[in-house]
Amino acid sequence: MHGARRWYFPDGYLPTGRKGHHTSHESLCVLNVNERTAHVRVWVFFSDRDPLEFEVEVPPRRDVHLRMENFGIPRGIPYGLMLESDLPVVAQLSRLDVGICRYSLMGSSGYWEE
Numbered sequence: 001m002h003g004a005r006r007w008y009f010p011d012g013y014l015p016t017g018r019k020g021h022h023t024s025h026e027s028l029c030v031l032n033v034n035e036r037t038a039h040v041r042v043w044v045f046f047s048d049r050d051p052l053e054f055e056v057e058v059p060p061r062r063d064v065h066l067r068m069e070n071f072g073i074p075r076g077i078p079y080g081l082m083l084e085s086d087l088p089v090v091a092q093l094s095r096l097d098v099g100i101c102r103y104s105l106m107g108s109s110g111y112w113e114e
Helices: none
Strands: 004-013 025-032 038-045 052-058 062-067 078-097 104-108 111-113
Touching (some): 004 025, 025 052
Antiparallel strands (some): 004 111, 025 062, 025 078, 038 052
16 A cells, blocks of 8 residues: 555645745645545635635546645635545645745645554
C-alpha cells in the first residue's frame, strides 16, 4: 500500500501577499500511484463558520495540485483540512507567501490515518 485514505492539515492559511505578477497561494497536492482513479473529498474547517466541502478525482498514477483559492477559501483566514479518499493517496499542503521582504515557501505532509 502506498499512502493513506484520510489526511489532516490543521495549519491552512491562504496568504494575501502579491508582488508583481506573483501571488501568494496555497496548494493541496495529492499523489495517486494506484492503477485506478482516486475519488477524494475535502472538508475545510474554520473557527467561525460552517465547513466547506468539495470533491475531486485524481487519475491513476498522477499528481494534482489543488489551488485553494479555486475552492472558495478566503484569503487571510486560518483554516484546517481533512481529506478522505476511496484509495490510498499521498497528500501534502504547500504555501508560497510573497507578501514579505522575501519569498517564503512551506510544505507540510500532514497527519494521516488508514
